[in-house]
Amino acid sequence: xxxxxxxxxxxxxxxxxxxxxxxxxxxxxxxxxxxxxxxxxxxxxxxxxxxxxxxxxxxxxxxxxxxxxxxxxxxxxxxxxxxxxxxxxxxxxxxxxxxxxxxxxxxxxxxxxxxxxxxxxxxxxxxxxxxxxxxxxxxxxxxxxxxxxxxxxxxxxxxxxxxxxxxxxxxxxxxxxxxxxxxxxxxxxxxxxxxxxxxxxxxxxxxxxxxxxxxxxxxxxxxxxxxxxxxxxxxxxxxxxxxxxxxxxxxxxxxxxxxxxxxxxxxxxxxxxxxxxxxxxxxxxxxxxxxxxxxxxxxxxxxxxxxxxxxxxxxxxxxxxxxxxxxxxxxxxxxxxxxxxxxxxxxxxxxxxxxxxxxxxxxxxxxxxxxxxxxxxxxxxxxx
Numbered sequence: 001x002x003x004x005x006x007x008x009x010x011x012x013x014x015x016x017x018x019x020x021x022x023x024x025x026x027x028x029x030x031x032x033x034x035x036x037x038x039x040x041x042x043x044x045x046x047x048x049x050x051x052x053x054x055x056x057x058x059x060x061x062x063x064x065x066x067x068x069x070x071x072x073x074x075x076x077x078x079x080x081x082x083x084x085x086x087x088x089x090x091x092x093x094x095x096x097x098x099x100x101x102x103x104x105x106x107x108x109x110x111x112x113x114x115x116x117x118x119x120x121x122x123x124x125x126x127x128x129x130x131x132x133x134x135x136x137x138x139x140x141x142x143x144x145x146x147x148x149x150x151x152x153x154x155x156x157x158x159x160x161x162x163x164x165x166x167x168x169x170x171x172x173x174x175x176x177x178x179x180x181x182x183x184x185x186x187x188x189x190x191x192x193x194x195x196x197x198x199x200x201x202x203x204x205x206x207x208x209x210x211x212x213x214x215x216x217x218x219x220x221x222x223x224x225x226x227x228x229x230x231x232x233x234x235x236x237x238x239x240x241x242x243x244x245x246x247x248x249x250x251x252x253x254x255x256x257x258x259x260x261x262x263x264x265x266x267x268x269x270x271x272x273x274x275x276x277x278x279x280x281x282x283x284x285x286x287x288x289x290x291x292x293x294x295x296x297x298x299x300x301x302x303x304x305x306x307x308x309x310x311x312x313x314x315x316x317x318x319x320x321x322x323x324x325x326x327x328x329x330x331x332x333x334x335x336x337x338x339x340x341x342x343x344x345x346x347x348x349x350x351x352x353x354x355x356x357x358x359x360x361x362x363x364x365x366x367x368x369x370x371x372x373x374x375x376x377x378x379x380x381x382x383x384x
Contacts, residue, residue: 003066006039014246015239019102020046022132022233027052027098034058034096034124036087036116037103041067041080043132047100048079055079056096060086088119095126099199106179106241106251107286108136108229109275114203114282121202131199133231138194139242140212140273142222142263142290143254145186149223152178152256174258176304177286179251182226184244188263189214191226191242194273205283209274216269222261225271225288228252255288257297267292329354333369343367 010016023043027033027050035044038057044067047055057067057080064082071077083090099120104113125131152173153159159167194210197203228242229250241250255273263269270291276284285301323331332353336346347362357365 003040003063006063006066009039009249010042012246012249015102016042018233018237018239019043019100019132022237023047023050023100025234025237026050026130026132026134029053031097032056032094032126033098033100034092034120035100036120037101038067038082039063041070041076041082043100043102044080045071045074045076047098048076052079052098054081056081056083056092058083058085058087058090060084087116088123090124092124096124096129097126098130098132099125100132101199102133102231104229104250106253107177107227107275108138108250109197109203109205109208109283111278111282111284114205117199117203129200133233133239134199134235135232136197136199137230137232138196138208138210138273139191139226139228139230140194140210140271141191141226141243142188142214142216142220142269142271143182143186143224143226144188144220145182145223146221148178148180148182148186148254149256149258149260151180152176152254153258157259170258172304172306174256175299175301177227177253177255177301180254182243182252182254187226187243188220188222189216189269192271203281205275205277205281208283209272212271212273214269216263216265216267218265220263220265222257222263222269222290222292224257225255225273225290226252227255227273227288253286255286255299257290257299259297261290261292261295261297263292329365330369333366337370343370 023046027047029051030053031051033047033052033055035047035055035057038044038059040063041057044055044057057064062084064084068082071080071082153170155161155166159165159170192212192214194212195208197208226243228240230238230240230242232238241252243252271288273288275286278284287300288298290297329350332350333346336349341349343363343366347359347366350362350366351357351359
């Protein structure tokens with residue numbers, strides 16, 4: 001990410017001021033604070049202002065160099081330690097009393113975030129560690145909006161355009177959660193709570209599946225569900241990314257019903273929403289079922305992914321994987337990257353395995369591989 005991207009995030013005043021208020025409330029004098037994904041260091045600075053004796057600001061992106069410059073400019077250098085790296089490679093001298101993390105996807109919890117939280121609990125958090133945010137609550141509401149339904153399926157029921165029938169594509173499209181801005185007036189009923197997550201305790205993904213029930217007041221065509229989360233940053237301080245709120249960089253999701261589900265006035269509408277649970281407990285595909293009387297609509301994210309049996313076999317335990325030529329080259333580069341060889345030496349080693357490569361091609365491939373495929377070694381950015 002560029003420095004401009006992170007600087008643009010500073011314009012999200014609602015989110016940033018809410019986190020600043022929460023850190024003032026949560027951080028106690030002398031606390032050790034760990035911020036994951038520090039970016040340009042905004043929340044690390046707030047933690048230091050709140051009285052932390054030591055702040056470890058971690059990010060795998062080179063943006064930590066920019067954050068360090070901002071720290072020097074504003075006299076924070078003695079209280080914040082900048083660490084470039086990714087969990088779980090990062091080493092801390094002692095556990096953290098407070099953990100700050102807010103790099104969430106639109107569904108809040110995916111496999112990446114689940115494993116990151118597991119690492120935090122296992123290796124980085126002190127007993128009784130406080131988290132900012134402290135909790136998340138998941139919400140759902142029925143949506144009646146022809147325009148949103150048109151956005152997911154723009155060709156209409158006939159699915160014809162340019163003289164070609166596209167109806168076989170529809171199944172993939174209508175099973176994909178869509179990150180869009182859902183206006184509050186598109187909600188056909190009040191939001192209903194689905195589930196709650198406490199960040200200070202290990203995550204039980206099965207508990208994130210929930211059911212919501214409404215009785216609709218008028219005849220309604222339900223085109224899908226709005227799905228979002230609210231964050232409790234600290235006691236009394238919340239931040240929502242629901243319809244009508246400023247979602248910041250998180251956004252919320254539209255879960256389609258296709259075809260639209262007709263619901264008569266006074267009828268009950270039931271929605272079941274939540275992720276599958278993968279082996280090891282991590283969240284998998286998101287699924288949803290919407291029911292009114294005997295009519296039912298189902299959506300499942302797995303059905304949105306184009307795949308043949310060969311694709312599934314390649315990732316199954318019994319599958320026999322095969323590397324492409326490019327991946328084989330990357331494997332050689334990674335094998336040669338042992339912390340002792342220079343880039344030029346690695347390129348020479350690559351040409352020994354692939355003599356058809358020119359010196360310039362070998363250097364280019366080494367550079368691309370090291371940028372895209374290697375985890376930056378955890379290191380402290382505390383030099384002059």
